[in-house]
Amino acid sequence: MAAAARPEQEEDDLLDSIVMADVRFHGEGYQEGFAEGSHAGITEGKCYGALHGAKVGSEIGCYYGFACTWRSLLQKCASEKYSKKLKVLDALLGMIQNFPYEDPTYAKLHEDLDKIRSKFKQLCSLLCVHPDFGLCDKDSGLAF
Template sequence: MAAPSSSYDMFDEIVMAEDRFHGEGYQEGYAEGSHAGAAEGRRCGCLHGARVGSEIGSYLGFALTWQHLLPKCTDDKNSKKMRALDSLIGMIQKFPYEDPTYEKLQDDLEKIRGKFKQVCRIKLLFLAQNSIAFCKYFISFCSQSKNALSQKFPKR
């Protein structure tokens, strides 16, 4: 009786070899895929994080530059501009750079982008209002310079 059971085990190994190889291949593939996926995820995360950091940094640089350029007047127009800039700077400073698992990261980023667009609209109005005055100043400066040069170096 021992002989039939050993022959049964031999055939069982042959018949089940495909299932065994399939299971081993699956385990090897899963381990390799997990390793490759983690490496790809890390690379993608670093790239996306660098882009977000660059974007936020440019917004902060823009806001700080305009904060220093705007006159420190207390009139309503400039105070609205300053409040918008201060709000943008505050939002950027509160942004969670070190916590990529922060639940509202994308929401906060969208709010910063929206505030930046609002500040840009305010700045465009400011530039449009002041560009006329600047053009008049530049034209008068050029004509004064031309007159001064013509007096210093008369035509022969």
């Protein structure tokens, strides 16, 4: 036959559950908060990555369109004085075509992007083109 629980033991269990409730609720709250924060962080990270990936893609697309346009213009008037410009242009196009668009974990992504920007600036300098492609001017408001 099982021994009946002593009243002192029941009192100790009741007091123990009251005293330990703070620790238990703190642990449960932490776990719930951690799970919710992880989910929110993943969602926010995906949005941030998509936004900045689109910006990089748009920037590289602009460089690519610029280079292709100038390539077709310079090929029409092929001469010795355009050979350096064509060489830099081909280098820029090669860098753009070899850029790892599909691998966001690529370790040298920012380094390669900086090289493309530098090559683009070099090309603009050779072509005597100002590389300011802003869509809107901040000071475009009317002033009296």
